[in-house]
Amino acid sequence: NADGAEDFKIVMAPVADPRRETWRDLVPHRPGIMIRFHTVLARYLIRLEMEDARPRIVARRIASGEEHAIAFDEEAYALGLTPGFEFDTDTIRFTYSSMTTPAEVYDYDLGTRERVLRKRQEVPSGHDPAHYVTRRLFARTKDGEDVPISILHRRDLVLDGSAPCLLYGYGAYGSAMPASFRTNPLSLVDRGFVYAIAHVRGGTEKGW
Numbered sequence: 001n002a003d004g005a006e007d008f009k010i011v012m013a014p015v016a017d018p019r020r021e022t023w024r025d026l027v028p029h030r031p032g033i034m035i036r037f038h039t040v041l042a043r044y045l046i047r048l049e050m051e052d053a054r055p056r057i058v059a060r061r062i063a064s065g066e067e068h069a070i071a072f073d074e075e076a077y078a079l080g081l082t083p084g085f086e087f088d089t090d091t092i093r094f095t096y097s098s099m100t101t102p103a104e105v106y107d108y109d110l111g112t113r114e115r116v117l118r119k120r121q122e123v124p125s126g127h128d129p130a131h132y133v134t135r136r137l138f139a140r141t142k143d144g145e146d147v148p149i150s151i152l153h154r155r156d157l158v159l160d161g162s163a164p165c166l167l168y169g170y171g172a173y174g175s176a177m178p179a180s181f182r183t184n185p186l187s188l189v190d191r192g193f194v195y196a197i198a199h200v201r202g203g204t205e206k207g208w
Helices: 184-189
Strands: 010-012 024-027 033-040 044-051 054-061 067-069 078-082 091-097 104-109 115-120 132-140 146-154 165-169 194-198
Touching (some): 024 044, 044 078, 146 184, 184 194
Parallel strands (some): 165 194
Antiparallel strands (some): 010 024, 033 044, 044 054, 054 067, 078 091, 091 104, 132 146
16 A cells, blocks of 8 residues: 555465456555565465564465464564575574574474574674573653663663663664674673663564
């Protein structure tokens, strides 16, 4: 639609007649959810979508329509999906990171739902994710909207309101700010700062 209200869905159409009138929704539009990427395999439709600044990878078995999402433990994180070059496969490759966890590359079996770690980002100066905490909070705006905020701090930090905070935010042109791993904030966090990313409107973290 011209207003962008239902632009983010996945449809099917006959090859012989792909007019809009013949479209059939596979994944219908859902307010607040942005479909950022999708790929098709022989037996699965895979999509990477975003809701409340939290990405998820959803696998849909084409024959039955059954879906499952890949689960992760941390409250805030970033995901990337690699399409690959093989069509007749039940394996996908994705990249996971969080504000505490360096980038990890996994192969994921869509049938057994097992994942295998293939590569982990090296931090030459050393990094122990167990020393840090990633959290997800929401802030209510004056007009009643909830803004997701991703937060990073040391696990041993006393949260009594006295710690300084560096709050970052950018919202424009549909450019999302992922809660991914970056070494620069760790310099502040190791000195007692709280680092926060406010996923403000304009970045499509909550849809268009």
